[in-house]
Amino acid sequence: xxxxxxxxxxxxxxxxxxxxxxxxxxxxxxxxxxxxxxxxxxxxxxxxxxxxxxxxxxxxxxxxxxxxxxxxxxxxxxxxxxxxxxxxxxxxxxxxxxxxxxxx
Amino acid sequence: xxxxxxxxxxxxxxxxxxxxxxxxxxxxxxxxxxxxxxxxxxxxxxxxxxxxxxxxxxxxxxxxxxxxxxxxxxxxxxxxxxxxxxxxxxxxxxxxxxxxxxxxxxxxxxxxxxxxxxxxxxxxxxxxxxxxxxxxxxxxxxxxxxxxxxxxxxxxxxxxxxxxxxxxxxxxx
Amino acid sequence: xxxxxxxxxxxxxxxxxxxxxxxxxxxxxxxxxxxxxxxxxxxxxxxxxxxxxxxxxxxxxxxxxxxxxxxxxxxxxxxxxxxxxxxxxxxxxxxxxxxxxxxxxxxxxxxxxxxxxxxxxxxxxxxxxxxxxxxxxxxxxxxxxxxxxxxxxxxxxxxxxxxxxxxxxxxxxxxxxxxxxxxxxxxxxxxxxxxxxxxxxxxxxxxxxxxxxxxxxxxxxxxxxxxxxxxxxxxxxxxxxxxxxxxxxxxxxxxxxxxxxxxxxxxxxxxxxxxxxxxxxxxxxxxxxxxxxxxxxxxxxxxxxxxxxxxxxxxxxxxxxxxxxxxxxxxxxxxxxxxxxxxxxxxxxxxxxxxxxxxxxxxxxxxxxxxxxxxxxxxxxxxxxxxxxxxxxxxx
Numbered sequence: 139x140x141x142x143x144x145x146x147x148x149x150x151x152x153x154x155x156x157x158x159x160x161x162x163x164x165x166x167x168x169x170x171x172x173x174x175x176x177x178x179x180x181x182x183x184x185x186x187x188x189x190x191x192x193x194x195x196x197x198x199x200x201x202x203x204x205x206x207x208x209x210x211x212x213x214x215x216x217x218x219x220x221x222x223x224x225x226x227x228x229x230x231x232x233x234x235x236x237x238x239x240x241x242x
Numbered sequence: 243x244x245x246x247x248x249x250x251x252x253x254x255x256x257x258x259x260x261x262x263x264x265x266x267x268x269x270x271x272x273x274x275x276x277x278x279x280x281x282x283x284x285x286x287x288x289x290x291x292x293x294x295x296x297x298x299x300x301x302x303x304x305x306x307x308x309x310x311x312x313x314x315x316x317x318x319x320x321x322x323x324x325x326x327x328x329x330x331x332x333x334x335x336x337x338x339x340x341x342x343x344x345x346x347x348x349x350x351x352x353x354x355x356x357x358x359x360x361x362x363x364x365x366x367x368x369x370x371x372x373x374x375x376x377x378x379x380x381x382x383x384x385x386x387x388x389x390x391x392x393x394x395x396x397x398x399x400x401x402x403x404x405x406x407x408x409x410x411x412x413x414x415x
Numbered sequence: 416x417x418x419x420x421x422x423x424x425x426x427x428x429x430x431x432x433x434x435x436x437x438x439x440x441x442x443x444x445x446x447x448x449x450x451x452x453x454x455x456x457x458x459x460x461x462x463x464x465x466x467x468x469x470x471x472x473x474x475x476x477x478x479x480x481x482x483x484x485x486x487x488x489x490x491x492x493x494x495x496x497x498x499x500x501x502x503x504x505x506x507x508x509x510x511x512x513x514x515x516x517x518x519x520x521x522x523x524x525x526x527x528x529x530x531x532x533x534x535x536x537x538x539x540x541x542x543x544x545x546x547x548x549x550x551x552x553x554x555x556x557x558x559x560x561x562x563x564x565x566x567x568x569x570x571x572x573x574x575x576x577x578x579x580x581x582x583x584x585x586x587x588x589x590x591x592x593x594x595x596x597x598x599x600x601x602x603x604x605x606x607x608x609x610x611x612x613x614x615x616x617x618x619x620x621x622x623x624x625x626x627x628x629x630x631x632x633x634x635x636x637x638x639x640x641x642x643x644x645x646x647x648x649x650x651x652x653x654x655x656x657x658x659x660x661x662x663x664x665x666x667x668x669x670x671x672x673x674x675x676x677x678x679x680x681x682x683x684x685x686x687x688x689x690x691x692x693x694x695x696x697x698x699x700x701x702x703x704x705x706x707x708x709x710x711x712x713x714x715x716x717x718x719x720x721x722x723x724x725x726x727x728x729x730x731x732x733x734x735x736x737x738x739x740x741x742x743x744x745x746x747x748x749x750x751x752x753x754x755x756x757x758x759x760x761x762x763x764x765x766x767x768x769x770x771x772x773x774x775x776x777x778x779x780x781x782x783x784x785x786x787x788x789x790x791x792x793x794x795x796x797x798x799x800x801x802x803x804x805x806x807x808x809x810x811x
Binding site for chain 2: 517
């Protein structure tokens with residue numbers, strides 16, 4: 139017999155998403171931006187699994203979506219961090235604001 | 243206050259607190275450590291949602307691979323940015339306004355939805371059926387195409403990462 | 416069941432009856448039984464390490480034609496106790512500038528990650544810590560907690576050698592996880608479940624007969640995951656002054672030490688579970704205590720082979736190690752996984768002799784083919800001549 143309302147999970151996931159969003163928008167260090175991005179992806183996973191667990195447990199689309207989010211998060215963090223390290227080697231900085239060669 | 247509610251409140255508060263520490267602490271290595279704690283907290287929440295497979299997958303993929311990558315990146319780019327200067331950029335107040343606005347907006351919108359506070363679960367006590375998930379992945383009328391596309395994505399990420407890593411040593415064409 | 420044929424279940428039943436007689440409610444009873452079981456298992460693992468330390472030191476002594484420890488007690492049996500006394504009473508020196516939380520958490524994580532594996536191993540037809548439906552994935556996840564311990568130790572020590580050592584150990588650990596996970600899929604395929612109890616229960620024919628190449632790859636990867644020779648590059652005195660362990664003294668170093676030895680034995684337990692049929696043997700279902708005996712014997716054989724390789728082989732260079740993993744083990748693991756999956760579906764399910772024969776032929780073809788390919792590739796590399804009379808040089 140379950141006693142946790144679904145709203146708790148959803149509010150938690152919105153909160154985690156907003157904290158990750160703040161990290162992405164407001165931090166200078168590029169690696170810190172990637173960390174905020176990971177928080178946002180985790181919040182999305184919690185949201186999807188909460189809906190799956192409470193409402194749509196017999197369909198598999200929720201779980202498939204979560205698996206794809208895991209795979210995409212792993213791929214983008216690997217490539218993103220490789221790009222940051224490569225850019226650091228060229229320009230000797232990790233501050234995102236200073237990598238502004240393309241700025242018009 | 244049932245025990246499950248107490249467990250959830252404890253885990254959720256620890257996770258949110260460490261997420262706040264991730265985005266606000268000065269030393270990058272500590273931010274990475276708080277990130278690991280957040281990821282473990284989310285894994286426990288997955289277990290509370292009766293999804294054991296994704297609990298373990300979260301630990302293997304996020305803590306065991308992505309967090310280690312983040313730690314490597316932190317350690318390899320250590321001395322570049324001094325940890326005494328402010329960590330937030332100039333527009334941090336816009337960011338905080340936007341996030342608080344988003345949070346309150348979403349919560350207010352969702353409160354109008356009647357099923358928002360349901361406590362009844364559709365999932366059985368055994369958790370997910372992995373065999374069904376496996377079948378869904380390879381069923382042409384199921385999710386085979388997203389599965390294949392994700393495989394191509396992972397292949398592209400693999401090739402891209404190898405190329406980025408190799409370009410200093412003369413490149414790969 | 417009586418005490419002789421099934422000691423653990425008998426004791427558990429007796430204790431449960433006793434505690435229920437004292438009037439505990441059902442969920443508290445369950446919780447208490449699980450807690451007692453967990454504490455007993457962890458303590459058993461830790462105390463068993465004492466014996467393992469003696470076995471290793473005596474064994475390495477005999478392999479190197481010297482007596483090994485023989486002063487403290489008969490055959491040196493109390494030597495580990497002397498070691499323990501020394502380690503307990505040494506001063507815990509904390510260098511200046513360490514990051515306090517990672518520095519102190521590292522030894523704990525390394526030992527905890529090893530003991531947690533004991534929770535999912537089936538010791539018996541009736542005894543196992545817990546039977547999660549994803550036991551094999553749990554083992555992989557626990558490996559990543561051990562990697563965290565290595566990073567924390569390397570960073571927290573505020574020492575460049577520790578950091579470099581931990582980088583190398585980490586590269587080795589995450590590289591060798593890839594073929595390990597790929598190869599672990601083969602017993603999962605053959606038994607249809609990831610739970611370790613089901614993997615053991617379905618091994619009417621041992622998995623090592625059906626997939627010897629997979630067993631070989633798994634054995635090598637387990638040795639590399641444990642940083643055992645020949646993969647102990649990162650903690651060798653001649654390489655990097657002891658790597659991650661540099662700044663740890665006293666009991667904290669003792670934790671690293673215990674973690675290393677216990678992981679070797681846990682590795683043997685895992686291999687025996689997944690590939691050698693665990694506790695299975697004649698009459699193991701009727702008399703569960705025989706399950707303990709068979710499991711113990713199989714684990715000791717695997718552990719002895721592990722020690723044998725440790726004492727006999729020189730260590731790899733880091734580039735040799737990485738090349739071995741990515742150029743040989745991972746492609747081999749991928750090929751054996753795909754071909755075993757194909758063959759598993761092609762061969763009819765009911766005839767064990769045909770299946771065993773088919774799988775063995777496949778594995779032999781794979782091994783022979785890869786060795787021929789390798790020897791042909793290796794013979795093309797130019798052999799560097801550093802002296803007038805040709806002297807042997809490590810080519811790869």
